[in-house]
Amino acid sequence: MLRHERVSMVAAVQRGVDGDPYGVTLAGVIRQLFVALEQRPLVKAFMLRDREVIGKLLRQAGVSESKVLSRATLVTYLEVLHARGLVRTDLSVSAQVNLIMATITGFLLAEPVLLDDRQGMVEDPADVVADVIGRALDPGRRLTAAEQRVVEQATREYVEQVVALSDAKYQSSLAVCTPARRRR
Template sequence: MAQQNGGESRRLQTRMKREARAQHILDAALNLILRNGYDKTTIEDIAREAGVGKGTLYLHWTTRETLFSDLILREKIAMAEDIRQRLGSDPEGATLHSLLKHAALALLQRPLLKAVLLQDTVVFGKFIQREQNSAISTQVLTGFTNYLETLREQGLVRSDLTPHLLTSLFGSIFLGFFLAQPLLPDAMALSKEKLAELIAETGQRTLEPSDPAPSGALHIASQALTQYLDHSVGKAQEQLQVGAQAKSEEDQLLIHRPIRARGRKGGRSKLLKTTEQVAQARHLYADKTRSIQEICTVLGISRATFYRYLRETQKDEA
C-alpha cells in the first residue's frame, strides 16, 4: 500500500511539474506575441524566452497553432472567472449594463483577448480568422443569445427588439468604444474606469427599458448569467483537457513503442502506421515553420523514414 501511495504521489508531482512548466511556456508565448505578433513568433523564440529546449516544448504542443489556441483558451477562462467575481460583488450584476461594465474592465486587463476581439491582424495575422470561426466561439455566442432571451422574458431589456438585434446592438456598443479609442485625439483619451462606465451607460440607455425591473427578475437573470458563464468556462476547460489528454496518450505511445527490428524479412517496420500519425506528419510538413529535423523529433522517426514516407505519399496522390 505504501508503495502504491508513493507511486501516486510521484505521478501527482510529475503532473504538477508538467503543468507549471506548460504555464511558464504559455506566459513566454504571451509576452512574445504581444511584442512581435503571431506571424513573427516562432517555436524557437518561445523556447528561448521560456528558457527551455525545443524538445521540451514539443512535449506539450506539437504545433505553434495548438500552443496559441491553448493560450487563448487560458485567457478566456481567466477573463470569465474575473467577470464572474466582479458581477458577484455587484448588486445589479445580472443586468445588461452591469455585464457591459465588468466585461469591459476584465477585457482591458487582457490585451491578448482584446486583440482577438478586435481582430487585430497585426498581432494575430491569419490565425485570427480561424479563432473567430472556432466551434467554441460559436457555442459561447449561442449561450449569450440565450441569456439575452431570458432578460427579454423578464422585462430587463427592450421587448421590441429580437434576441438577434439585441445581440447585434450589444456587440456594436461594446466593440464600438474599443475600436474608436485609438482613433481619438490624445486629449479625448479615457481612463479604463471611465471607458467602462460609458459603455455601460450607453448599453443601459439603448437596450434597457425605463420602467423598474419586475420583482424577482434580477434573481432569474442572475441564474441565467451564472449558467452562461459556467457553460463558457466549462467548454473552454473541456477543450483544454481534450488537448492535454490527446498529448498524454501520444506520449504513452512513444514511451511504449517497440524498438524497430533489424535484419528481419522486409527490413524495418514503418513508424507512420495510423491515419492520425499520417495526418500529423502532413500537417507538420505543411506548416513550413519547422525544419525537417524538428518534424522528425516530434514524430520520433529518422530523416530517412520521413523522406520515404513523403515520397510514398506523393506517389499515392499522383
C-alpha cells in the same frame, strides 16, 4: 495560449460580477467583460481580428475560434430576459446580441483614438459601455424585486455557462495538444 487567456478572462468576469456597481445584471456582466478584455491584449486582439498582433494565429484559426463570447450562450441568456420582459421586447434577441457585440467592439476599436484625449475623460470606458448597453436594452419600467432576482439568477447562470464552455474548450485543446508533444 488563447484558450487559457479566455478561461482566465471569463473567470475574472465571474469573480467581478458580484462586486460590480451595476450588480449581477446584463450591464454588470458587460462592464466586467470590458474590463477583462482591456486587461488581456491577446484576447482583445483576437476579438478585433487584429492581424498586426496575431496575424498568423488568425490565419490558422477556424471561424469558431474567433468568437471570444459564445453567441449561442448569449442568445439563450437574452431569450430568458426577453421572454420575461426584463429587457426591451420591441427588439429581437438577435438585434440585441448585435447591439451588444457592436457596442463592445466599437468601444474597443475606438480606444486608441480616445486614449489621446483620455486626460479629459472622467468616465471609465467600461462604465460607459455598461451604461450604453443597459440603457439600450432597458425594458422601460422599474423591475420588481422578484424580477430583479430573476435577472440575477439568469445572469449568474449565463456567466457559469460561459465559464464552463470556456474551460471545456481549453481542456479539449490540451487533450488535442498532448499527443503531439509526446511524439517530439
